[in-house]
Amino acid sequence: MVAFDRIHYGADYNPEHWSSEVWDEDMKLMTESGVTMVTAGIFSWAGVEPRPGDYDFGWFDTVMDKLAASGIAVCLATMTASPPPWMTHLHPEILPVRADGTRLSSGARQQFCPSSEVYRRYAGRLVEQIAARYGDHPALAMWHVGNEYGCHIRACYCDNSAADFRNWLQNRYGDIDALNDAWTTTFWSQQYDDWVEVFPPRVAPTFPNPAQQLDYHRFSSDASLGCFLTEQRILRRVTPDVPITTNFVGLVQKALDWHKWTPHEDVVSLDSYPDPYDPRGHVEAAFGYDLVRSTKDGQPWMLLEQAPSAVNWRNRNSPKAPGAMRLGSWQAVAQGADAVLFFQWRQTSGGAEKFHSAMVPHGGRETRTFREVSALGQELAAVSQLAGTRVRADVALLHDWESWWGLELDSHPSDDLRQLEAHLAHYAPLFDASITCDVVHPARELSAYKLVVVPNLYLMDTEVAANLRRYVEGGGHLVVSFFSGIVDSCDRAYLGGYPAPLRDILGLRIDEFWPLPEDGSIGLKFADGTDATGTIWSEWVEPEGAEVIAEFTGGELAGKAAVTRHAFGAGAAWYLASRPDADGMRTLLDRVAAEAGVVPVLPGLPEGVQAVVRDGKENTYLILLNHSGEEVTVPLPVPAPDLLTDPGLVLDRVSLAPRGVAVLGRTS
Amino acid sequence: MVAFDRIHYGADYNPEHWSSEVWDEDMKLMTESGVTMVTAGIFSWAGVEPRPGDYDFGWFDTVMDKLAASGIAVCLATMTASPPPWMTHLHPEILPVRADGTRLSSGARQQFCPSSEVYRRYAGRLVEQIAARYGDHPALAMWHVGNEYGCHIRACYCDNSAADFRNWLQNRYGDIDALNDAWTTTFWSQQYDDWVEVFPPRVAPTFPNPAQQLDYHRFSSDASLGCFLTEQRILRRVTPDVPITTNFVGLVQKALDWHKWTPHEDVVSLDSYPDPYDPRGHVEAAFGYDLVRSTKDGQPWMLLEQAPSAVNWRNRNSPKAPGAMRLGSWQAVAQGADAVLFFQWRQTSGGAEKFHSAMVPHGGRETRTFREVSALGQELAAVSQLAGTRVRADVALLHDWESWWGLELDSHPSDDLRQLEAHLAHYAPLFDASITCDVVHPARELSAYKLVVVPNLYLMDTEVAANLRRYVEGGGHLVVSFFSGIVDSCDRAYLGGYPAPLRDILGLRIDEFWPLPEDGSIGLKFADGTDATGTIWSEWVEPEGAEVIAEFTGGELAGKAAVTRHAFGAGAAWYLASRPDADGMRTLLDRVAAEAGVVPVLPGLPEGVQAVVRDGKENTYLILLNHSGEEVTVPLPVPAPDLLTDPGLVLDRVSLAPRGVAVLGRTS
Amino acid sequence: MVAFDRIHYGADYNPEHWSSEVWDEDMKLMTESGVTMVTAGIFSWAGVEPRPGDYDFGWFDTVMDKLAASGIAVCLATMTASPPPWMTHLHPEILPVRADGTRLSSGARQQFCPSSEVYRRYAGRLVEQIAARYGDHPALAMWHVGNEYGCHIRACYCDNSAADFRNWLQNRYGDIDALNDAWTTTFWSQQYDDWVEVFPPRVAPTFPNPAQQLDYHRFSSDASLGCFLTEQRILRRVTPDVPITTNFVGLVQKALDWHKWTPHEDVVSLDSYPDPYDPRGHVEAAFGYDLVRSTKDGQPWMLLEQAPSAVNWRNRNSPKAPGAMRLGSWQAVAQGADAVLFFQWRQTSGGAEKFHSAMVPHGGRETRTFREVSALGQELAAVSQLAGTRVRADVALLHDWESWWGLELDSHPSDDLRQLEAHLAHYAPLFDASITCDVVHPARELSAYKLVVVPNLYLMDTEVAANLRRYVEGGGHLVVSFFSGIVDSCDRAYLGGYPAPLRDILGLRIDEFWPLPEDGSIGLKFADGTDATGTIWSEWVEPEGAEVIAEFTGGELAGKAAVTRHAFGAGAAWYLASRPDADGMRTLLDRVAAEAGVVPVLPGLPEGVQAVVRDGKENTYLILLNHSGEEVTVPLPVPAPDLLTDPGLVLDRVSLAPRGVAVLGRTS
Secondary structure (H helix, E strand, O other): OOOOOOOEEEEEEOHHHOOHHHHHHHHHHHHHOOOOEEEEOOOOHHHHOOEOOEOOOHHHHHHHHHHHHOOOEEEEEOOOOOOOHHHHHHOHHHOOEOOOOOEOOOOOOOOOOOOOHHHHHHHHHHHHHHHHHHOOOOOEEEEEOOOOOOOOOOOOOOHHHHHHHHHHHHHHHOOHHHHHHHOOOOOOOOOOOOHHHOOOOOOOOOOOOHHHHHHHHHHHHHHHHHHHHHHHHHHHHHOOOOOEEOEEEOOOOOOOOHHHHHHHOOOOEEEOOOOOOOOOHHHHHHHHHHHHHHOOOOOOEEEEEOOOOOOOOOOEOOOOOOOHHHHHHHHHHHOOEEEEEEOOOEOOOOOOOOOOOOOEOOOOOOOHHHHHHHHHHHHHHOOHHHOOOEOOOOEEEEOOHHHHHHHOOOOOOEOOOOHHHHHHHHHHHHHHOOOOEEEEOOOOOOOOOOEEEEOOOOEOOHHHHHHHHHHHHOOOEEEEEOOOOOEOOOOOEOOOOEOHHHHHHHOEEEEEEOOOOOOOEEEEEEOOOOEEEEEOOOEEEEEOOOEEEEEEEOOOOOOOEEEEEEEEOOEEEEEEOOEEOHHHHHHHHHHHHHHHOOOOOOOOOOOOEEEEEEEOOOEEEEEEEEOOOOOEEEEEEEEEEEOOOOOOOEEEEEEEOOOOEEEEEEEO | OOOOOOOEEEEEEOHHHOOHHHHHHHHHHHHHOOOOEEEEOOOOHHHHOOEOOEOOOHHHHHHHHHHHHOOOEEEEEOOOOOOOHHHHHHOHHHOOEOOOOOEOOOOOOOOOOOOOHHHHHHHHHHHHHHHHHHOOOOOEEEEEOOOOOOOOOOOOOOHHHHHHHHHHHHHHHOOHHHHHHHOOOOOOOOOOOOHHHOOOOOOOOOOOOHHHHHHHHHHHHHHHHHHHHHHHHHHHHHOOOOOEEOEEEOOOOOOOOHHHHHHHOOOOEEEOOOOOOOOOHHHHHHHHHHHHHHOOOOOOEEEEEOOOOOOOOOOEOOOOOOOHHHHHHHHHHHOOEEEEEEOOOEOOOOOOOOOOOOOEOOOOOOOHHHHHHHHHHHHHHOOHHHOOOEOOOOEEEEOOHHHHHHHOOOOOOEOOOOHHHHHHHHHHHHHHOOOOEEEEOOOOOOOOOOEEEEOOOOEOOHHHHHHHHHHHHOOOEEEEEOOOOOEOOOOOEOOOOEOHHHHHHHOEEEEEEOOOOOOOEEEEEEOOOOEEEEEOOOEEEEEOOOEEEEEEEOOOOOOOEEEEEEEEOOEEEEEEOOEEOHHHHHHHHHHHHHHHOOOOOOOOOOOOEEEEEEEOOOEEEEEEEEOOOOOEEEEEEEEEEEOOOOOOOEEEEEEEOOOOEEEEEEEO | OOOOOOOEEEEEEOHHHOOHHHHHHHHHHHHHOOOOEEEEOOOOHHHHOOEOOEOOOHHHHHHHHHHHHOOOEEEEEOOOOOOOHHHHHHOHHHOOEOOOOOEOOOOOOOOOOOOOHHHHHHHHHHHHHHHHHHOOOOOEEEEEOOOOOOOOOOOOOOHHHHHHHHHHHHHHHOOHHHHHHHOOOOOOOOOOOOHHHOOOOOOOOOOOOHHHHHHHHHHHHHHHHHHHHHHHHHHHHHOOOOOEEOEEEOOOOOOOOHHHHHHHOOOOEEEOOOOOOOOOHHHHHHHHHHHHHHOOOOOOEEEEEOOOOOOOOOOEOOOOOOOHHHHHHHHHHHOOEEEEEEOOOEOOOOOOOOOOOOOEOOOOOOOHHHHHHHHHHHHHHOOHHHOOOEOOOOEEEEOOHHHHHHHOOOOOOEOOOOHHHHHHHHHHHHHHOOOOEEEEOOOOOOOOOOEEEEOOOOEOOHHHHHHHHHHHHOOOEEEEEOOOOOEOOOOOEOOOOEOHHHHHHHOEEEEEEOOOOOOOEEEEEEOOOOEEEEEOOOEEEEEOOOEEEEEEEOOOOOOOEEEEEEEEOOEEEEEEOOEEOHHHHHHHHHHHHHHHOOOOOOOOOOOOEEEEEEEOOOEEEEEEEEOOOOOEEEEEEEEEEEOOOOOOOEEEEEEEOOOOEEEEEEEO
């Protein structure tokens, strides 16, 4: 675990894009803009090893020395994110291969098969050099291993990956009969007689074996993790005291099971790029922040990349409006970040990301962007007391990569069911109600939460079901939405009426799934007479003890249960057989939260205002973020000063401009 | 030809998915649900030959014995539908290749090139074993060769297929000059000097030679037929008295020319999966049933697969509403099926089709589906007298796979012209008018039909044109729609004014095609003042003897002929230069049918009610099917009992609930 | 340079499609329809060289002799457009490869890698034969080299192309450091240590290096040019006096940089296929005609291919309405063409283009098409005095293939910015205002133009910026639209505020781009109170001397400059920070044109009427084209006779039927 003494501020720093004269200007402008940390050298491999084994670190030494002299901490990259052209030329077999057999080319980045021993050997050799050379450098604060693992290469299907997959399977299953059982290979005559007959789920005449696909997701996450660990182990050995991180790709990336990665990191980092065109982009970002924080048990995390303004990789790329970058940065801090960094320091003149914004734009110092980032740098410097404080939540949403992979397999009742949309459909109403959430793994101890929400957790092993049973029996309030608890960890349906492992908890049985047609909807009527609209899904529910809270209206299921509640043990378990639209979900979750005793951070907040508490040993801080386009006034429950304006002036109400932020100091 | 003594009922049976304890329960539940036949072992190859030449039939013997003991007939699969992993590992060259060179992988099903001698050799060796072992087994009723040929692999483009294609071409054309002539290779400098220069129509810089594409459709159908015949010949030799079938893929599959297959089968079988979301799905199904019946001259056929409820392979999969499965099953029987089987008996826990419904769902015996399939089993058992009766039609639609392939080639006047839509546009109004149709090959003797409809029969050899000429001269009524008779069997346009081979029959000449823009329409005005809307197409018609029945309105063709009628010989030939919308087509075909003396099965039927007569040597049966959501009452022309309710009670009117069915016994 | 003594008329002639009896009928029908020139033998390679080195020219001799005897000039193809099957069979390595590695097949056309030395060697050997055999043939008028280079194969990515690309790069950059600099390979660790490490921009994990992509466009155009030059050099040597052309693909083809090709041609030729469904298709065609004429400094050009009626390669293919083919042909002549040819003479019975119209349709002589093309042949024969006259323009639009390639690279602020749409958005209002334009290269001397329009010229080297500066300083009127002058010829952004090389001329600085969301728009308000709507783009403009002509309304940029005008030197420079919709652009360009002293050909023309002047040494001719569906009357500024009706009758007004044409003779 890493403890910062301030909210670090800075950017990716790629000095090789510029001549050394520019480096001197960089140091000046970094100081001017409040930069305290850079993550340097991410793409410097070809620069420091221009040909195999021929190292040229001199220029990078200069950069490190200048940074040290400027008092800027370096989160030093291991430089392995993009192997130099000489490597893929010498070893074309390391180039990744798609499921259809297309071998990808060099000329971009991330052009390596994660299972490649060749790549790992070269990468390890470089990391040895870097660790030895810079392990004691005064600028060195942390290690940044690799970069955005799994961003472009979510899986490789080459023959080398196939061999690695076979090893992985042998470790997992031991013998081929266990594999056959786990994969239900009796279906479609797929029984394997020998490991050599097993392949990645490449393009096939029709749907490949789903358990094979599911295991390939697991394997691919582990293959990238193997790359990370190759480097992490070297660093741990050579520099045991230097903390290690790597940057996950946000909002959330499907490719990597973060839960299996974070135990190997000292601090968890996220890259976050909400779309400025999206008026609800901050809600998606909020979900990602709560999730990444929860993967490391609430420990402060690092926003390792965000855009100062526009990105370059969408079809259309909006800049951030005045104030939006500040607001988004403060949102990350509010939700537990102790560092705010950008991609990148200085906008590159050429290359694939030259139209990605940077702290120093093409236009230089005299630009709106540089002015805004400099102002934020000053602001963050003034609130170092926030560092190390924690966000606490009474509500947990369950999130599991294995279930995500399972949920989105093909040949399901409906392809409209996407995990991230499912999570956001449940998360957004809680966010709007000013209820702070954690987003945790389903096997985690849950008893500390007042409310647990389970959005379409398709894959569920029996331990998870037992965990949920214990939670409700012990008095917990549980909300489960449809298509949860359907299959085991091998994607085998539980028999005996859906969702078999949860039937007793929920007090019902599902006879059959009735997914809605494309863009279809179905009426829901609550017992109190209110109506809502269900989307995506319906199903034939047979209550077996559960109370019917809402019924379907219209169609074949008219009059049948749509939402139920079941008193179980000392708690209660709710079930949603459809996905209510946003209003319907808000009404329902408000009701459940109230019953569970969950209270908002601040009641009666104006629409669009987010409130989060960061809780320290001695003080708590209330951060208010106005995501709306209106000026609003928020009465404070306890008078407190706004640390961003006048820390000496205690306020009983705060006025927030559009995109405005306030940080209120409160005694705990 | 096969004569059943009952309407057989059952499902695909895949015992390898389950342990032997479950088999015993299967026997009990089969009896309970009225199962009389299963088609077993379709995907058992890896189970009975777990490694090359190492056979393990013991477990399958047990299954066969249990079935025999339960009195259940077995339509025994040759087990060759999905080669085991050991085969594709030992012989990766049998894996199919797409037109772009992508070699498909194992891990799904149908992973073999139809031209592969290796596959055929292994398959033949297995079939020898199976035929020898089970040829005299008391449970054996029929052979089920392969499975759904051409479903996923419609064509393979590998080098082995290329070699096989060359052989096929040499057989067809004899010498390379004949090939050059047939393919018009003078166009774009494509003259071949030697057979080795010929390839499948793989992805090319632009449109590949259309005659080459057309022949590749023919060849690919024949390549799959070759697989079928490899097995069929072994079975004929070893078990000459056991009937043979294979299951075609419905609605209709473009890949296989059924007309070339059915002479080699004793009974023809169809898999039928109308989409429950589609309110007109039963009309599409009806077309498929009339076609499949007609490919075997009206002989009873087998519905070899349908879903008890939902399938798993669409993007969204609706279950069948209560009653819908029964109604659809009876529809197949009404249209000539003597067997109704499902995929599959018991819903698999794992694998790619675990969310495909089955007679015994994941939820087991206590499910709506099991209740409904059991009720239907009892019902079918009570009407064994229907078996062997025939459906008779006065109207024929012409359907030809070669013309279908030709019609949908690229670089045509309009890509909007799709054969199946074309057929349904002509078939649906006749269906709605309660007129029974056959769907027959164009070269077939037609004189027995009162009306012949030719929906966009693009490719037409001169024999077919002569057949149509004879038919009309002899007094027949003919309806031809646009873009018919355009090319010969080598996709060469007939010269001298379209449609050259039919111009004298139709009494007109087409100067030029005027396809409509995307989603465009054109007005049609009939001589009696009524209007209709044309879709997809218009053209510049010069009548040369034909009477103008309707004109185009608006646009460049305003005032020109759109629909014509030509008295020719003792008959009359109608021509449609556009495709009227549904109402216009109904009005027009009603008029033509009346003139031709075609009468509905029952006049004045309520909307949505289908009526079909099955005609036996001694009795005829009138089957009424209510596809609507309303209860209706149908007066009967001749009082008769409903065999499904009280065979002793003679009715003069029948009441049909929504999705209701009645089977009325009538003396011939 | 070639000087015709008439407006040539004819078609592609492919005699190998037909037997020799048909050739005799061809000669009669050519004479009947006024054909004076055919371009023959384009796809005759397999016919004249049926196997390697085995030539059979006898049949082609016969054709040439017949044409000579009929007095028909031959633009003789070098026959290399489609290599025979024997070649790709012997040398499969010449087949082109896509960026994803798919090797394309034979069976269509253009199946050769432009960098293939094997192909070039075979092609050269054939051209030697043809030049020697027909160089003195009385029918020979011109050489037609290849055919539609770059139409289907815009780039090849095979290993042979990779090697050729490396050579091309070495020629361009000399040493690897220069390449690294030009490509900004420091970005994403792409520094090359050796040329062998460089590859084409094949499919990669994410965006390939943009400078590499840009150079691959340049290289690919040059590779096709290399094929052309291989043949051109042989022809120049063997037949130095025979003029040479090749046919570009219109409207405009992105693949080839015509400016680098036309110096090697004696006359420039275009294939033009506007879509008859498109009511504004003639405006797009007009742009292509003005561009192709300008690439050869206004010298008369040849319309080498157009369709007599429908084409076959769109998804839906409309014929040309009566009169439309004549109107479109006259439009080409009006805009400077001295030849009007069709693809093709006689509609092929088989092959991929059998539904492409021809002068002699499938229906033969008794067809609307043959009647209309024959009438046009007579008409053109009567105006031979038009040949050699010139079109003159006061307005230039700048067009540059390198900037086009750059503009449409990936990872830009918006993918909605497409070069051709950009050009048409600026060209169409000028066309509608009856203002004649040239479309010229940006480095060309501009002082003769009263107005220069620069539509989104993204890539601009410093010489071009200097050229524009000189032009405005010298009194020119310049209109520049957004995202111009952004990068240098290596796709490196100019630093120091966009658009750095033009900031002084325009008197402004762009702080940041604000592209609009999909289908978005933004309000514009002009100083005079009128409103318009901006599309695609907006941006944050900081005027630095420029006058604000219009402001944005609404959104973050409300009140900021949207259109500006800057007096600079003796001229004025306008800037558009968005793309006004059609009406707004028309209003704006009308104002600028008026200020620049640009006048329409004829003022106050009815909507849809195009007027162009062809200017000869002694006479000028005013050609009026009615693209509207209404009859119109046009008063003439100077009384003149209509050469198409009665050359002896001087008119002071001309009446034009829908799709009508008039050619008015005027004394210069």
